[in-house]
Amino acid sequence: MKRNILFSLIVLGCFWSCEKDDICIAGDTPMMRITFLDSADETSEKAPERLLVVGKDKTTPITTISPGSSSITEALIPLIPNTNQTEYYLVTNASIDSEGTVSGNIDALIFSYTPNPTFISKACGYIVSYENLIPILTPDSDNWIKKITVLSPSISNENEVHIEIYH
């Protein structure tokens, strides 16, 4: 019996409690790259005057371009990766008054797409690429955007241009 008790004391158990120190470096969700072109001369780039890009229901402009700049011919625009559409306001001749109200020529642009989740690693989880990218310009009385073409309907690499905006 004594030996049995001794036996019972041999409790075999291994409990590893490691702090999770996984850092995701393997991948990231790409952004959409747009270029601004001259509607009169479709081969030349043309920067919109004092451009401001604000997401719908957002209070701050996107940070990938400097707000109010007149020299933007190419920009990276973040899309919402967990839904299937993103709406932006592209404002030219923009000015913000003391109360934070934006005025200028505001064009509303909706990007619809199908997010395609890709599992990267244990630490990263899922990123998405976007498929079937379709831009929809909301018509108003004074659209500064004249034409939009889709160069690449799928976004998996943010170094190539996906959308061309003519104005």
Add this chain to the structure above:
Amino acid sequence: MKYTLKFITSLLGLFMVLQTQAQQKKIDLNPKDTITHMESYGIRLGMDLSKKILGQLKPDFEGLELVADFRLSQTLYVAAEWGTEKKSIVEDTYTYTPDGSYFKIGIDQNTYDNWYGMNNMIHLGGRLAYAKYSQTVNEFAVFDTDRYWNTEGFGVSDQSLPTYSGLSALWLEVVFGAKVELFANIFLNASVRGGYLLNHDNNTNFPNNWVPGFNAVTEESKFGVGYNYSISYLIPIFKKPKVYKESEEAKKKRLQEASEEKSIKKAQRAADKEEKKSSKQRL
């Protein structure tokens, strides 16, 4: 009366004869122990307790493991485990549920020398294991370093991913454990296992870092660990005599006797040869 007396005297006479006969037998003062100690052999069936308890404590875990072994010889056992497991795993940006069953088969070698009547084990063993399972991603957020739309953390996707079924894994296990007989034929068992993955479906679009039966799979490593705590019941089928380990002294004695016998035989053979030779010469 006359007959009674005659009967008694003749009976006494008979006893005396028997006694003298008995005394003619050689008395062995150092008789060999001929008692054989029988030990039970049979199938031991049991169930893992830790999985049951975990299942009660944690709502995100369901598991069952049945264990069995069959004794082949004094120290060797064939052992097998069958189990099912369903576990929800929460990672930083996603949660998923591996669900499946596994089967392990192999041998255990008892390294513990029991006293007679004891039936305990400290065993080392090996297993070949196979699991068939599915992975379901319950929820995932999209990893995105841009903070414009999701200012804090990652946005939980409104998409749902299909269940990835028909997955399999094959691995080897080294088992170290102990079995203690608590009451007659009832055993409490514990073991730790080190696994080495041989094959694992891992190049697809889902998290696959948990395999039922193998437990956590580490990226870029094929090793894993597991344990089990089970209770089992021995169904005795037949009995076999216990094989005792020979003591050093007995072994020495046996070897010496054998060598003596050999040398005697050798000498005898030599003598026989000589005799034959001489008889031939005489002829």
